[in-house]
Amino acid sequence: MPHDHHDDTEEMVARVRALETVLVEKGLVDPAAVDAIIETYSEKVGPKNGAAVVARAWVDAEFADWLARDATAAIHSLGFTGRQGEHMQAVFNTAGRHNVVVCTLCSCYPWATLGLPPVWYKAPPYRSRVVIEPRAVLAEFGTVVPEDIEIRVWDSTAELRYLVIPERPVGTEGLAEAELAALVTRDSMIGVVRELSV
Amino acid sequence: MNGPQDLGGQMGFGPVAPEPDEPLFHAEWEPRVLGLTLACGALGHWGIDESRHARESIPPADYLSFSYYRIWFTALCALLERHGEVSAEELLAGEALGPPRRAERCLAAERVPGVLSAGGPTERAVAAPAAFGVGDMVRARVMHPATHTRLPRYVRGCVGRIEAVHGGHVFPDASAHGLGEAPEWLYTVAFDGTALWGADAEPGLSVTVDAWEPYLERV
Numbered sequence: 468m469p470h471d472h473h474d475d476t477e478e479m480v481a482r483v484r485a486l487e488t489v490l491v492e493k494g495l496v497d498p499a500a501v502d503a504i505i506e507t508y509s510e511k512v513g514p515k516n517g518a519a520v521v522a523r524a525w526v527d528a529e530f531a532d533w534l535a536r537d538a539t540a541a542i543h544s545l546g547f548t549g550r551q552g553e554h555m556q557a558v559f560n561t562a563g564r565h566n567v568v569v570c571t572l573c574s575c576y577p578w579a580t581l582g583l584p585p586v587w588y589k590a591p592p593y594r595s596r597v598v599i600e601p602r603a604v605l606a607e608f609g610t611v612v613p614e615d616i617e618i619r620v621w622d623s624t625a626e627l628r629y630l631v632i633p634e635r636p637v638g639t640e641g642l643a644e645a646e647l648a649a650l651v652t653r654d655s656m657i658g659v660v661r662e663l664s665v
Numbered sequence: 666m667n668g669p670q671d672l673g674g675q676m677g678f679g680p681v682a683p684e685p686d687e688p689l690f691h692a693e694w695e696p697r698v699l700g701l702t703l704a705c706g707a708l709g710h711w712g713i714d715e716s717r718h719a720r721e722s723i724p725p726a727d728y729l730s731f732s733y734y735r736i737w738f739t740a741l742c743a744l745l746e747r748h749g750e751v752s753a754e755e756l757l758a759g760e761a762l763g764p765p766r767r768a769e770r771c772l773a774a775e776r777v778p779g780v781l782s783a784g785g786p787t788e789r790a791v792a793a794p795a796a797f798g799v800g801d802m803v804r805a806r807v808m809h810p811a812t813h814t815r816l817p818r819y820v821r822g823c824v825g826r827i828e829a830v831h832g833g834h835v836f837p838d839a840s841a842h843g844l845g846e847a848p849e850w851l852y853t854v855a856f857d858g859t860a861l862w863g864a865d866a867e868p869g870l871s872v873t874v875d876a877w878e879p880y881l882e883r884v
Binding site for chain 1: 670671672673674675676678679680681682683684687689691692693694696697698699700701703704713717720721729731732733735738741742745748751755756757759760761762764765767768771772773774776777778781782783785786787788802811815816817819821828829831834835837851853855860861862866867868869870871872873874876877
């Protein structure tokens with residue numbers, strides 16, 4: 468385990484199995500539905516969705532403008548709808564500003580575009596620190612933001628979910644949209660990484 | 666509530682420690698908890714606000730030592746007990762000992778894609794006009810309800826600027842406690858780093874929260 472809670476695996480295996488057994492016996496849960504939910508978030512929904520949004524914004528100025536004005540409609544138009552993506556806001560990195568997303572109160576995260584959040588996003592170190600010392604936190608991801616660039620932290624306290632739109636790397640003028648999407652990382656769309664490598 | 670969930674600005678938790686090539690799940694029981702939580706949500710006994718409140722009601726020492734899916738599991742058991750679907754005796758026995766309440770709403774596998782892609786939008790009409798507009802300066806109220814709220818402690822009492830008006834949204838402080846959706850205007854409020862942290866703020870920092878109108882007062 469990467470985090471410092473005690474190893475509770477055996478206990479949790481037994482308790483979760485007991486809960487599922489009771490729910491299935493009572494007809495409250497269809498185990499095939501549980502499988503389908505897991506499959507959706509393991510295989511179908513993930514950061515490739517967000518990367519497609521970013522790449523489209525890079526190649527299509529009209530889409531980028533729509534994304535800035537009404538990210539919900541623009542993102543839904545690409546088919547990325549559903550839980551934890553009902554209300555979206557895109558925040559664009561610029562030469563003078565870097566954006567970072569957090570949920571200090573729980574684990575709010577744009578599932579429809581990024582999939583399930585990583586453990587560190589949900590854990591106390593990130594949630595407690597990124598609103599007070601984002602530059603120090605970003606440095607732990609290898610991201611050093613010069614002091615003349617502002618840092619804007621978006622704390623997701625309501626049902627609005629934030630997607631960071633990184634800047635298009637220089638030297639990518641000749642790349643097709645799908646090739647551009649392949650450059651976009653999950654961490655750059657959370658905002659803990661600023662520069663994308665080509 | 667001033668519970669263990671409200672972490673912004675606390676110190677002492679150590680480095681962030683991202684994992685390279687992190688797996689989606691770290692134990693086989695974790696995806697079952699994800700699936701069970703979403704499947705049980707379809708029974709319609711509670712919404713996202715009540716489930717968040719159940720998680721933040723876990724005692725602080727437990728909340729801070731549990732993995733995130735264990736927090737979800739603990740809250741799910743509490744919600745199922747509260748709404749009469751599962752008893753503590755059943756969880757111990759690992760078998761059904763009494764009848765269900767809403768088995769007719771059991772989420773069938775074939776409904777999963779539709780339910781997940783529909784999601785649960787929270788925007789609602791509000792009859793009254795918005796009290797604030799973009800550019801207005803507002804103070805996050807000093808308030809310490811013992812019940813659920815989404816106004817983090819680190820902004821309470823601080824002055825910020827309305828950056829966006831998002832329409833009416835379900836009000837978590839009511840919705841978490843079975844008091845209906847009671848929609849209120851929702852705003853994005855931006856605070857300068859120095860307004861939140863004084864001289865200890867990092868240079869060039871601003872932080873936003875999304876705040877419902879009852880959280881704010883004009884300055």
